């Protein structure tokens with residue numbers, strides 16, 4: 001049997017493969033492009049393409065594709081085979097540098113939010129050499145950025161790469177001020193922890209709601225849920241173990257550093273965490289991971305649910321985005337460090353993040369907004385829709401000492417002055433845990449916990465990188481002009497703490513009292529739904545920051561706002577239609593059949609023994625009939641609410657109607673259906689119940 005180190009990355013055209021198959025000149029030139037972003041000339045591209053094709057064909061590939069991430073949130077690919085006819089009737093396998101660098105997919109069906117006129121179907125894809133090509137099935141996949149012909153980005157990768165650039169640029173300005181002349185780049189890294197549910201394929205197929213919407217729209221609470229907390233970190237069932245083993249193997253072949261796996265809080269819920277890597281690569285890897293998770297599940301007779309809230313009343317699934325920034329030589333800028341001098345630099349980067357999160361709470365909320373995630377945020381199990389930061393006792397004490405000018409309790413009665421050696425030494429392991437904070441400092445990185453399990457991590461990291469770059473830009477502008485660096489630095493840090501401490505909260509984020517305090521006393525934002533937050537993408541302060549930094553253009557922002565809202569509306573409309581359909585064509589007939597059989601039973605009993613009152617049967621038939629009437633009425637109301645959307649004046653109004661009329665009526669319709677489920681004999685119920693689904697995988 002081969003060991004993991006034998007096959008790890010075997011399907012990736014990684015540095016090892018490049019070194020082996022490229023001449024040293026070509027390799028060096030490609031490396032410069034990857035590491036420094038220098039331009040690649042066509043001669044080099046041709047050589048790389050040829051080597052890539054040889055490598056891929058040897059491993060069974062017949063096709064190549066430009067793999068990209070349109071705004072649908074999933075990945076897209078269009079396959080072309082390598083074959084080229086030869087004069088003698090045979091074929092040869094060819095792949096040119098031009099084909100490697102640029103593709104022109106017919107892009108007319110991808111959402112563009114009006115960026116691409118419908119008659120102009122062309123978009124183009126451009127190779128991203130910083131993310132390695134890989135083989136999936138029989139196809140060589142080349143990670144690419146996707147743009148419309150006029151130039152605006154139609155994908156998530158382009159702005160992510162831009163945000164990484166601007167963060168690097170601004171962070172380097174700060175590092176130079178602290179005397180670091182050697183760093184060439186500053187890189188943001190991410191380790192996304194991915195939660196998911198597994199259900200059996202057989203049961204999944206019987207639930208139109210799962211098939212069409214990814215979540216259950218009906219379902220009474222099961223007798224046992226997660227109340228015993230016996231699933232979290234529990235022993236993994238054999239069927240799940242087999243799945244995880246297979247999944248790891250597939251991911252490892254693709255060079256994905258799958259590392260940790262365990263059961264999560266809800267029954268049937270699990271988590272997979274990779275080792276962190278560069279934001280750009282981590283994003284690509286997370287997209288591939290989600291795809292492979294579903295593929296491997298199919299092989300095991302399972303379905304992997306990536307929806308944020310597949311089951312009501314049971315924890316939803318998120319994705320924890322562990323984020324840090326480091327120099328190209330590996331110095332983590334969010335690591336408190338041991339020496340005071342590093343501390344001052346650390347505190348400045350820490351302040352940059354605090355300021356960024358407070359100033360751009362709305363952008364971070366927008367970055368995680370989807371119809372699915374709205375069910376999760378604030379549902380007493382996931383972080384609330386209010387954004388706050390957790391720093392832990394030690395850092396809090398340090399910040400407090402700086403703000404008040406009083407001695408830092410952790411150190412020996414010394415007054416906090418930055419840049420001089422009275423700064424405390426931080427203990428490395430004192431960052432306590434707080435699982436309820438949306439944005440927690442965890443020792444040398446921040447864990448942003450609001451992302452939904454199905455979200456691409458690109459959006460959150462674009463906003464995070466950009467917002468932090470903006471803080472750093474403002475700091476660097478001031479510090480570069482400062483006559484007395486130490487004084488300006490100290491005052492700036494002090495001012496940041498004073499101005500932005502409202503965003504720091506170390507208590508229980510799930511507490512209702514906190515939401516009240518956050519919104520009423522501290523003035524923090526609480527956008528509960530996608531419809532509430534999304535239009536703020538176009539607020540002046542947000543547009544100014546993102547456009548000035550060059551992360552988005554104005555038209556890109558407008559189109560993204562439209563697309564996200566359209567996506568929200570469409571997702572909910574599909575749910576509403578599925579609900580009404582299931583209620584009318586499955587649930588009502590099932591209840592009718594059961595009620596009718598009960599009524600027949602009562603008549604049969606009375607025929608035999610006329611003195612029987614058959615009170616139970618009569619009562620049940622009455623209750624079921626009332627529920628049927630209610631279901632009918634609410635289904636009608638829901639259908640009307642959906643029809644009324646046609647009258648909406650624009651997408652913002654439509655999304656508000658979804659929030660105010662469609663979603664509430666969906667809850668109203670669910671209620672009588674779930675009531676009927678527990679009154680109806682199981683053999684009549686038309687699809688698997690929560691108990692079946694949650695405890696069905698062996």
Ligand code: ADP
Nearest residue numbers: 189190191192260273274275276322323324445
């Ligand atoms: P927990 O569940 O306790 O938060 P995990 O071990 O499940 O911790 O996940 C932690 C994630 O954070 C992993 O993906 C890990 O690689 C990542 N991580 C660790 N250090 C860093 C860092 N400096 N920058 C970014 N991510 C990091």
Ligand code: MG
Nearest residue numbers: 193320322447
């Ligand atoms: Mg975590």
